[in-house]
Amino acid sequence: MRLRLTPRNASFFDLLAESASHLVRGAALLAELLGADKEDRKAIATKLREAEHDADEATHTIMRNLNQTFVTPFDRDDIYGLASRLDDCMDAMEEAGDLVVLYELGVLPELIIKQVDVLQRCAELTADAMPRLRSMKNLTEYWVEINRLENEGDRTYRRLVAELFNDGLEPIQAMKLKDVVDTLEAAADSFERVANTVETIALKES
């Protein structure tokens, strides 16, 4: 229970919200890429990489401001952690899209599409939650829902990998698909870590 003797600096909230808004765009591009024909994917992967660069810029702006700002709305470490973890989400989504292109994969299993649906929902919830950091109100529903989605995603993930292994795929093909599926699961884990970081911040500020 810290005393607050200083006015809160608003701009970090705007920057975190901007960073999260790139995730919504990234997740939508990833969904588009996975559903596209093989020959159309490269162009979408380029757009996804651009979204990742924009997210990087937003992260660097947060870090630069942290360096130059005396008063931060909550612990510097926590802003740093939150910005880094938002960045991890984008990195994993960009990587998954890139792998689909690099591995020259064809039509993807239905359950992979479901994994990306979960990521899109996570991105939207995260973008909605960031502005609420200002008041620290109504955040519980956000992290509870992210945790629920991550658990659901986890079950989908395991069924999907079992399917890849049990369905008589050619081994190298199974390895390629597992790598994509693992990277999508890492993206879901990153969204959960963002939510856990928000929960930790809320605990401290309460």
Add this chain to the structure above:
Amino acid sequence: MRLRLTPRNASFFDLLAESASHLVRGAALLAELLGADKEDRKAIATKLREAEHDADEATHTIMRNLNQTFVTPFDRDDIYGLASRLDDCMDAMEEAGDLVVLYELGVLPELIIKQVDVLQRCAELTADAMPRLRSMKNLTEYWVEINRLENEGDRTYRRLVAELFNDGLEPIQAMKLKDVVDTLEAAADSFERVANTVETIALKES
């Protein structure tokens, strides 16, 4: 070296000890599952999932109490971190058991059984150590022993993977087994992270 002006709240220690006791139960069920015949494993996996749910409940109780308690026996962040990492141990053990069932594996290599022996020993040591957080005494032997076990487990792990790759297994079978072995290794790493967290807390409190 913080001054302690407030009485310590005992219940967090009880809750952490309870959480660790679920790990002992989980590790025993995992050992039973791996040693069982293929057709008996599903029923044991259900019990393992129940243990994981109970552990989740214990973790959530800790988090809820953190939210509602003004004075905590040590830093909120550290209690949060410790509870999360105990939960990671259970998650990895439950996942390993589930994968063995989902991948429809038969008799498992001898060295996998050895990996689970290490996990059982880690779970027991962790459950024994949690009540000692109250006095912060006699914890060094705990984290030293966990680190020793994890190093031993690491050597077993590498030999085991080399064996899977060098012994002429069918590729998909090697991939399935490697996935189980990796998940068991992740469980051992999680026990080490619990021990490292306890060590960090002890450093701060000393």
Add this chain to the structure above:
Amino acid sequence: MRLRLTPRNASFFDLLAESASHLVRGAALLAELLGADKEDRKAIATKLREAEHDADEATHTIMRNLNQTFVTPFDRDDIYGLASRLDDCMDAMEEAGDLVVLYELGVLPELIIKQVDVLQRCAELTADAMPRLRSMKNLTEYWVEINRLENEGDRTYRRLVAELFNDGLEPIQAMKLKDVVDTLEAAADSFERVANTVETIALKES
């Protein structure tokens, strides 16, 4: 902006620098091992393991000193975190070397050699940076360059894995090589985490 009422303890800087110097030696041995003939690798792997033991010793000395020192030059947690992450770099490099021997691999793909070049450069930059923690000056160039190298390494990594999967390798051979390549990528990630930790410390101390 903490007040500093106490003299700074120099020896932690020396110990962190020593720890980083083992990484330079380890990365050089790893490069030697990967470029060597199959029959010469075992002897180099033994030297790499010795470097890893020496690094472990340095880490333990830091931890012991943390335990016994009242005043530390910066937060105990941060020294602990930095020492642990330096240790992670060495662990991953030693593991990569060990896997090459255990998997009985022959001549390695050109791009793997490039991955290790990046690690050698990271180790040198890290060893150069550690003494500058004393003054907290001129560290920005270090973490910017590590992040640049890690991004470059990331691109190499993805191309390399795509090459393993697309070039008609025998599946088990592809799995072995991917495991080595993943472990080298984990080493690069660990160097990045060291740099991120230094950045966080610099932010707090600024």
